Amino acid sequence: MRTATVCFLVVVLRANGWAEVDEIPLTKLNLTLPALSRVRAATDAGDADRAAAELLSYFRQRTAPQWYFAADQPPPPKPGAADAAAEKVLRREYAFVGKPATLTHDLDWNANPLNDVEWPIELNRHYTWVALGRGYWNTGNERYAADFVYQLRDWVNDNPRPTSPRGGRYTWRTLECGIRLSGSWPETFYRFVNSPSFTPEVLSTMLGSMWEQADYLAKFPSGGGNWLVAESAGLVTFSILFPEFTDSAQWQKLAFDRLSQEMDRQVLPDGAQVELTPHYHSATLGSFLAATRIAQLNGVPLPGNFGAGLERMFAYLAYVAKPDGYIPMFNDSDHDDAYARLRGEPLVTRPDLRWVLTGGKEGAAPGFASLAFPWAGQYVMRSGWDRDALYLAMDAGPYGLGHQHEDKLQVDVHAYGRSHILDPGRFTYAGRWRGHFVSTAAHSTLLVDGTGQNRRRTPSSTWVTDHPLPNRWLTNDDFDFAAGSYADGYGKNDDVLHVRKVFFARPDYWIVTDLLLGRDGYTGEHEAAVQYQFGAPGATADEKPHLVCSHNEDANLAVLPLAARPLEVDLHEGEDNPPAGWIGWSLHRALKEPATMAVFRQKGAVPTQLDCLLFPYRGADLPPVRLEALPEHGTKGSALRISTAEWTDYYYCAHSEGGAARFGDFETDADLTWVRTDAAGKVVKAVSEGGSYLRRGGAQVAGSGQLSPSPVTKDGEGRTVEFDSAKPGKAVLDYGYADGGGYLFRVEQDAQPGHNTVSLPDLLPELRYVYRLRVVADGRTQVVQRGRLRLPPPRKFDFEDGTTQGWEGAVEVDKLGANGSAGALHLASDPATEAQYVSATLAARFTVRRELAISFVYRAPLAAGGDWCYTKLTLQDRDGMDWSAYFARAPIRDWQKVALTLADFRGDTRDHPEQQGKPLPVGTHISRISFTQRKGVTTQPVAAELWVDDVRLAVE
Structure with missing residues (x-):
């Protein structure tokens, strides 16, 4: 144990066998407080020992501020009694993240005996001290x-406060400081303050370290997410519990200001926290609540936005949960019980939430079953609110601020009291298993040629949305429908799009349709593999019709696939190399279990299509059910018949721009149609969306039967559609990809008489779209306009708006650009003597033409000692091959203009020597552009540094 100074009191505290604590500033305590008059008198008299004793006496006698129990009211002591959890701590027997290990008595606080970073992190949260405190409280x-x-002194002496942020390895991470100050340290303070072992010297050590941790949090906040909320909750807690410090008042204001700001920044209007991870939503909620509870307990006013923000967070957690109360394990989540988490929370008072959480014993029933979280992009379909209800959650949202998985468009299915299809959870943050559980291969979505999604390489500015997503969502008493798409590429391939549509025939089954589309007319051949991760082992597959069924005693799920091409079905369960077929129930218990992964594969030219009937049922025996393709079925529209002994359903969903379609003996102009007939063939239910008629044998079945006048056709470029309306009403604009998939997105707004403009969010550059505009007025819906849209990609970059304009990497915008302009792209690494790279990348899709021309201005003024570098512009094609033009091999201090043409680019892929130096072929499909600088080895630390401005791409 080495010694360190804790800056707290100007008293010399003799350590009674410990290392001596030096004199330190008394200014940290407000000794002008009347309650500290005895401490001040002793200090003024120069009696250090008495000052320390008086301070301890003060803290033992004070009754406010309050913690959650009174420090002077423990249970009666139990002589000779022992506490099992505390005894393990005495023996240094620890189990963190489900992994046990025994440490030496003299602890190494950075010990990582099991090579898992979460282990020493958990050690330094000091919940083991809470175990000691509760053991002491209960036994004496x-x-x-x-x-x-002993451990307190050991930790303080071994881990001095870092002088800069991100210091101290595991011991001084700001997240741990916040967790300690809001939980483990205050609790142990109140548990032990009246112990004979808790001497004036111990008080000095503990209060001094808490002050240092609070000061560290005040000075070095993290950038956001659950960390910043946890840090601020710790700072709030310390400042409320220890107002005797002169800094406490300003720290309290600072912390509440941060929390108020983060409540607005992190809690989306639909209640989801921006990491889009139900587990970390709950953790962040816990930090907000920690600050709320300690403030309310001590009569401290809360920021005005706390009430509404907390209510939104409560509602999200309650409504995203499954019928058994457990969360879907989206992103880095565990199998957590949300209902248990919320049920006992006194701040949850809204009647609908009380009803859901208590199974109808309190409150009032919600007026809905299914709902969308449009900012999170999560869509929940339910048959009801009972524990046996059918439930499906689809994740079609953004990547999220942190703790992300490559799992867009996955589904999670629960029915009749059991989870059947699951997100596999997080399991661990260490080793190869981490790579598996975050990968697309672990999730119930689609792989292309064995490769997964690439959202981690997209601009971070797109990871959280600032508006509700336009994904098409329909819900009514008879059905739910959700659509989503993924367009960020698979592996090195950017030429395909994945579209998923989910239809819920309430309360019986789901139809999940997966389409793999080519971008801009691309028709290359690929293998498309649709995966379903079951929740238990033992599922089996029939060779024909490739039916996959789970095998449980209580409830099961059948997946019936339908594809026009030959289909292969593989089942994986508990496989290690490569990993496949696992559910990671808990990180903290290190619990993963084998469970069947069903994979449906088909090969061929895009577009490809797979329709799956997800049919849940009670008991062990699958009732007779059949899925058939009607003659009109194909990539232009799913036309299906689903039949049982009691009923036959007909389902049609358009995957193109629409128009008249036939399926069975029905015809419609709707995008979506569902009909149920009884055993005698009589129509008992018929619903349609996006059309004017549904007929059977020429007779009207549903819809108004009134055809719209021929709509105006209007094509354009940009993010808006303009139209004229004769009457006031509601404008409904549906749009989707011109390459297929049908109308996947929807925006709605009021229509005014005369000229109107509708904005379309989330259009992707270079993709072509189709749209249909309807106006609802006087109870009648009319299609008034159709057309095609294209958003031209940016080809000029001047950075004068203060943003990187889509360029990603170690970049920022310098306020001073070339020729005095208002901005330039600045790339920089940290100074170092070894070779350093710095790069900025832009997603830009185009086909190389002979007329290729790229121009820009740049400067690269390396610091003294940096005599050599190279700087290049690289075009990366869709196969991952690099084609580079080297435009500088020495530092350049003044702005220089560069104009590059096709002849300047040569093969530059490191692991493909056969390509290096070869000319860039006309017709190559480019997906990314990068500026890169490499500075050489230097005798002094030098940063790689590059400024770029006025970039012009002539690549059409």
């Missing part, structure tokens, strides 16, 4: 107090 066993004192 002084050994627990003595060991706490």
Whole structure:
């Protein structure tokens, strides 16, 4: 144990066998407070020992501020009693993230005996001290107090406060400081403060370290997410519990200001937290609540936005949860019970939430079953609110601020009291298993040629939305429908799009349609593999018709696939190399279990299509059910018949721009149609969306039967559609990809008489779209306009708006650009003597023509000692091959203009020597552009540094 100075009191505290604590500033305590008059008198008299004793006496006697129990009211002592959890701590027997290990008595606080970073992180949250404190509280066993004192002193002396942020490895991460100050340290303070072992010297050590941690949090906040909320909750807690410090008032204001700001920044209007991870939503909610509870307990006013923000967070967690109360394990989540988490929370008072959480014993029933979280992009379909209800959650949202998985468009299915299809969870943050559980290959979505999604390489500015997503969502008493798409590429391939549509025939089954489309007319051949991760082992597959069924005693799920091409079905369960077929139930218990992964594969030219009937049922025996393709079925539209002994359903969903379609003996102009007939063939239910008629044998079945006048056709470029309306009403604009998939997105707004403009969010550059505009007025819906849209990609970059304009990497915008302009792209690494690279990348799709021309201005003024570098512009094609033009091999201090043409680019792929130096072929499909600088080895630390401005791409 080495010694360190804790800056707290200007008293010399003799450590009674410990290292001596030096004199330190008394200014940290407000000794003008009347309650500290005895401490001040002793200090003024120069009696250090008495000052320390008076301070301890003060803290033992004070009754406010309050913690959650009174420090002077423990249970009666139990002589000779022992506490099992505390005894393990005495023996240094620890189990973190489900992994047990025994450490030496003299602890190494950075010990990582199992090579898992979460292990020393958990060690330094000091919940083991809470175990000692509760053991002491319940028994009065002084050994627990003595060991706490030993560990406290050991930790403080071994881990001095870092002088800069991100110092101290595991011991001084700001997240751990916040967790300690809002939980483990205050609790242990109140548990032990009246112990004989808790001497004036211990008080000095503990209060001094808490002050240092609070000061560290005040000075070095993290950038956001759950970390910043946890840090601020710790700072709030310390400042409320210890108002005797002169900094406490300003720290309290600072922390509440941060929390108020983060409540607005992190809690989306639909209630989801921006990491889009139900587990970290709950963790962040816990930090907000920690600050709320300690403030309310002590009569401290809360920021005005706390009430509404907390209510939104409560509602999200309650409504995204499955019928059994557990969350879907989206992103880095565990199998957590949300209902148990919320049920006992006194701040959850809204009647609908009380009803859901208590199974109808309190409150009032919600007026809905299914709902969308449009900012999170999560869509929940339910048959009801009972524990046996059918439930499906689809994740069609953004990547999220942190803790992300490559799992867009996955589904999670629960029915009749059991989870059947699951997100596999997080399991671990260490080793190869981490790579598996975050990968597309672990999730119930689609792989292309064995490769997964690439959202991690997209601009971080797109990872959280600032508007509700336009994904098409329909819900009514008879059905739910959700659509989503993924367009960020698979592996090195950017030429395909994945579209998923989910239809819920309430309360019986789901139809999931997966389309793999080519971009801009691309028709290359690929293998498309649709995966379903079951929740238990033992599922089996029939060779024909490739039916996959789970095998449980209580409830099961059948997946019936339908494809026009030959289909292969593989089942994987508990495989290690490569990993496949696992559910990671818990990180903290290190619990993963084998479970069947069903994979449906088909090969061929895009577009490809797979329709799957997800049919849940009670008991072990699958009732007779059949899925058939009607003659009109294909990539232009799913036309299906689903039949049982009691009923036959007809389903049609258009995957093109629409128009008249036939399926069976029905015809419609709708995008979506569902008909149920009884055993005698009589129509008992018929619903349609996006059309004017549904007929059977020429007779009207549903819809108004009134055809719209021929709509105006209007094509354009940009993010808006303009139209004229004769009457006031509601404008409904549906749009989708011109390459297929049908109308996947929807925006709605009021229509005014005369000229109107509708904005279309989330259009992707270079993709072509189709749209249909309807106006609802006087109870009648009319299609008034159709057309095609294209958003031209940016080809000029001047950075004068203060943003990187889509360029990603170690980049920022310098306020001073070339020739005095208002901005330039600045790339920089940290100074170092070894070779350093710095790069900025732009997603830009185009086909190389002979007229290729790229121009820009740049400067690369390396610091003294940096005599050599190279700087290049690289075009990366869709196969991952690099084609580079080297335009500088020495530092350049003044702005220089560069104009590159096709002849300047040569093969530059490191692991493909056969390509290096070869000319860039006309017709190559480019997906990315990068500026890169490499500075050489230097005798002094030098940063790689590059400024770029006025970039012009002539690549059409």
